[in-house]
Amino acid sequence: MSSAYYPLSLSEKHLLQAALMEENGATAAWQRWRDQVDIEQIETSSYHVLSALYVNLAHHQISDPHMSRLKGIYRRTWYANQLRMKPLRNLLAALRSADVEVLLRRDLALVASCYSDAGARLIERFDLQVSLDDVRLAFEVLKQQGWQTDALPPQKGDRLWQPIRFRDPDYFSLFLHNSLFWSSPQFYTDRLLWENAIACQLSNIPVRSLSPVDQLLALSVIVNHDYTKQRRSPDPYPIVVLADAAVMVNVIVDSATATDDWIRLLSQAQRYEMILPLRYLLVELQQLFELDIPDWVLPNLRRMAISYHELLTYALLPKERALRAKAALVKMRQRWKDISR
Template structure:
């Protein structure tokens, strides 16, 4: 799947200022180019990265990309002394992910036995649909979306399977997990040495009518096989929009491997109707800014280009107050940035005044 990404590329790697103060991030981007791009562009990026980075002293983001880098170098016939190390990283990723897939299968079986039809989202959905095999991308946890009315049944099922909620919080019947999913963990044991977590969601995108929006996720879902179990994952459009939801919230730096995920999701949007739905749903879900920012960054780093009408359409869309408050992505337009800052300041004053009044 990765090797067909070239249909979106211009054919040359972008010029990055590797001597800037953010040179560490820039070298991550060069590594991403070596792992994703094709032919001469991949070779040039690999040589540039190899000559300037000590592979023995990598940050976590760069190390994550090594699993994706190895098969791309092999595909292009590159012979290098680093290949044996890269092969080891790839094989460890493949083996660890196979164990996680097996563990995930027991979770799916338990939920399905309880009459729940979960949607697989997040990393497991990405690895199972966008990447060529389980060695290409490490998995760090499980994300599941369940219908809101089945939330409590899902919680009880996961707890019966040995998963625990560290906090004492338990949602009420019919309550949507608006801000963040329920976090489940499992104690380390000889049978569970990897000790990953589960994030349980019962809602993804905000909008009206909310019930209809939730139902559409299942309507557009894609049937796949994970291990020995048949299940459903979000459509590529919804996966990309879900990835955008995490885009620079609370001014946190997005991991570099999210760009690899986004690049492969872009490749999966093969029909014009996919792009139309992507743009219209971004406006409906009030995530125009994150989508615009992500597409622009993919163009800057990997020379990936959506259809010519997409970015102009996103740039012309009105940005809601909710977006300005939720995302710190307005810096490309000074007026939007000022408006967002004023809105956040006004919201903060309201919170302070309400607090004073209640006291």
């Protein structure tokens, strides 16, 4: 089975399948992966999937001598996440006292709303979303709580085109955001993000996070940008993001509002000009995991017109010859306009 999107190795595919598929598929993939690698010599990109692998194998009651090793990795992940909850709990309480509403993003949102086990996914960073009106106050609260940054304080109402990075005394990173998607009218786009947010629990802390639909759409862009970097770098691809995406899709599939969620995902991909990264990601996930994506989703994505913005912004697959030719023409026109000014 060739990869639709990423140059994954055979062992990486088998690891992802063992960590995410149901019993028969997971068992077969686990046996293939186990026979291909030395579990004591796993590269970092694969190591981060091992906790989810343990959770899935244990759920399906798969017995193997390597399970004790995987359980140890799972316990370390769980413990590391619990250690990070104390400063997060204090910070969220301080923000709540200051009447600053917060949405969880990325790792925090995944663990809170998508992964069924707090030890299945390592929290490598904190990402918090606040409103434009609260960004200055959130900045001040973070500083008061001991989080340090070299950035200048934003003013109330400032839009952060890039997140502000903070570090705690242990150099753990937190990113403060107040924007995610871009589409006019922007106030409506911002409002939708908050209206679609979901209430959940993170280590018994009541929180709100991005909806799985918004998480998946945002992750599709991150994955596309990572694909571009990977083609230029010898470093292994962080395959954990594909596990994250598959978990998000399964949450949407199992939702009581699944049909509405899929419709919203497609309409937002079109409105925010994210059709290509979403389409590429869903095709990859379907090939890797045989997910229960409705049969009308991918055909609809393929029929959607691709804007000039997408052609200029996102990485195109080598096989997309027509789109690549069109993108080259658009770039040529753009250069000509710049020269003519």
